[in-house]
Amino acid sequence: MTVWWNRVNRESLRADVLAGLSGTIILVPQAVAYATIAGLPPEYGLYTAIVPVILAALFGSSWHLVSGPTAALSIVLFATLSPLADPGSAHYVTLAMTLTFLVGILQLAMGLARLGSLVNFISHSVVIGFTAGAGILIAVSQFKNFLGLSIPSKAGFIETLQGVFQNLGDLNPFSVAVGTVTLLAGILTRRYVPQIPFMIAAMLVGSLFAAALTALFGTAASVATVTAIPRSLPPISHPDFSMDTIRQLSTIALAVAMLSLTEALSIARAVALKSGQRIDGNQEFVGQGLANFFGSFFSGYVSSGSFTRSGINYTAGARTPLAAVFSSLFLVLTLLVFAPLVSYLPIASMAALLFMVAYSLIDTHHIKAIAKTSRTESAVLWVTLFATLFLDLEFAIYVGVLLSLIFYIRRTAQPNIRSGMPAPGDDTYHFVPADGKPECPQLKIAFVDGSLYFGAVDHVQQTLQSIDAEQPTQKHVLILASGINFVDVAGAHMFAEEAKRRRAMGGGLYFHRLKAPVVQDLAKGGQLEEIGEENLFEMRQNVMDRLYAKLDPTICRNCPHRVFRQCHGYLPNGEAREESPSEAPTRISA
Structure with a gap:
């Protein structure tokens, strides 16, 4: 009143x-x-x-x-x-x-x-x-x-x-x-x-x-x-x-x-x-x-x-x-x-x-x-x-x-997962949708738009594991995590298990722009230690320089796509790339 x-x-x-x-x-x-x-x-x-x-x-x-x-x-x-x-x-x-x-x-x-x-x-x-x-x-x-x-x-x-x-x-x-x-x-x-x-x-x-x-x-x-x-x-x-x-x-x-x-x-x-x-x-x-x-x-x-x-x-x-x-x-x-x-x-x-x-x-x-x-x-x-x-x-x-x-619940249980790629340009540090363009045969980059709770874990886990069947050489996965607002215990456990599985394959699981409250929850539950704090990247960090060095140079030497800016100058082991006309990249991007 x-x-x-x-x-x-x-x-x-x-x-x-x-x-x-x-x-x-x-x-x-x-x-x-x-x-x-x-x-x-x-x-x-x-x-x-x-x-x-x-x-x-x-x-x-x-x-x-x-x-x-x-x-x-x-x-x-x-x-x-x-x-x-x-x-x-x-x-x-x-x-x-x-x-x-x-x-x-x-x-x-x-x-x-x-x-x-x-x-x-x-x-x-x-x-x-x-x-x-x-x-x-x-x-x-x-x-x-x-x-x-x-x-x-x-x-x-x-x-x-x-x-x-x-x-x-x-x-x-x-x-x-x-x-x-x-x-x-x-x-x-x-x-x-x-x-x-x-x-x-x-x-x-x-x-x-x-x-x-x-x-x-x-x-x-x-x-x-x-x-x-x-x-x-x-x-x-x-x-x-x-x-x-x-x-x-x-x-x-x-x-x-x-x-x-x-x-x-x-x-x-x-x-x-x-x-x-x-x-x-x-x-x-x-x-x-x-x-x-x-x-x-x-x-x-x-x-x-x-x-x-x-x-x-x-x-x-x-x-x-x-x-x-x-x-x-x-x-x-x-x-x-x-x-x-x-x-x-x-x-x-x-x-x-x-x-x-x-x-x-x-x-x-x-x-x-x-x-x-x-x-x-x-x-x-x-x-x-x-x-x-x-x-x-x-x-x-x-x-x-x-x-x-x-x-x-059905919508939230199936977060939108879509392929990504580095934004064009030499000085850019963000990512954009791939929109059907060729992807790296060793590194899968994916946007995950939705929170990871018990109802969504199965969908995300199946999607990550399906990468192996579609492209066996994609042992490394970078999750673009700005759309993940929270991760519950089931989601945190799934990420930790996926990180261990990727390491056993000779690859790794990485996160870009994972929100601070989510990182804190992972740390409290002990999953951050299993994922590895060094595998978390913040905004404006040069992610691709770090991840490119982890890739297999043998596969890179014969890759026709050259998805990343780094692909054009040198191989992941630092060796200078020598190109012949037949090895010219099909697409030049960031």
Whole structure:
């Protein structure tokens, strides 16, 4: 709080009040819609946008992040809790509050333990794939409401689609008409009148159209409406602290906690890029943790950062987190005065609004970009998306993270090893890629780009040993080691064994620009003594003069390549080279 408190003045308060009012206008239909997705009574969406929003704003680090109910978390809540209790029932609500409590505890603990970097293990591709899958699930789950069909809420993705197709003959044409008009109103408003909140415009048009149909055709044209919202402040709620319930929800809670933190931090950083603010990930963990922990006692379900409301908050000119606080206070006023009006909203209109929410979750721009740039990231994205559709949602996140880690480990386990050569010129002491040019038949020069840990040892060892099969006379190996950041015990042992093996062959293993911390670790483990400190070369040392003297002059005498500058004047034993026209080098280089 002290980080931004000095920014508060009369001008900032005015800007924050106006930004908060703008956020409240868009919040009401969103909160009701998200609660519907979550399988909770609509008022719980509004409750989640009061206490959790205030706490996340005051104790987080972002000036503009607005928390509250979100589409992705709402679908996760419904998908994970609906098999355990009937959506909307008292037991279901208790489970939702308990899950929120556990999520808050986990987030708070991670924030206090300064584990803010953990969200980096959930890659961008996982988030894109998961949210796209969640968008599809939201759209499919609303088909029955849009068409006026009766399909069990607990039905999964495939079962819901089957139920829709099997019951198409029973669709309600008036429900379809209301939903279609609402959808068109929302799309047209968003496209042609963007200054008007499209969700509110669509909601008003849909409600008025439904009322007109009832006036023209009587009760036969009436469509189901949203349950009335009680005109009251968030009631005190009581999570279930029994060990059976906590055990049942603990696995779900970890996945939901990570997803919630990923959402919040991603949005906070995105807005911070525009505002020039620095985000403290650990502080955001604490803010989100407090929001969910205390929110569970004030009828709030799992909350996180909202991209839409945070974007509106920034665009509307918010200066400090007080804008989110004012938004919540305005929502309290709205809840006490205008709550009964929500009962006039047709469920078909709500389904149309959720179709638009679902569409916004499918980030086609980034999906196409990922497909063009990386096959592995594309695989992560699509596996996560399909796991979201066909597996339990919390496991979809685990699947995506696990696959990302597998690809990462695979990349690090195979460091890039490429041939090198001395840079051209008489006074140069560095090396460049060989790019397919002839190599010395006695000395292999190789860049190793990657750290040597237990997972990479086998790949590097096989590559070094394969030199013997490809060119038996290359008994000397110079490793260009500037790309090796660390070497663990397994890597150090491998280098020591390779050095002994090379010496036994009559050659040697040498290193150029091996980093000081790596050299220190080799010395501590005793491997430096086996490698030989004299075989380590630093930057700007004349490596080739030293190594050329170790080569076999007999092989050099008849070598047609003359790869090194030293090759042209004398043999490794110091003997002057006598050339005949037939012995002229095929390539002259450094």
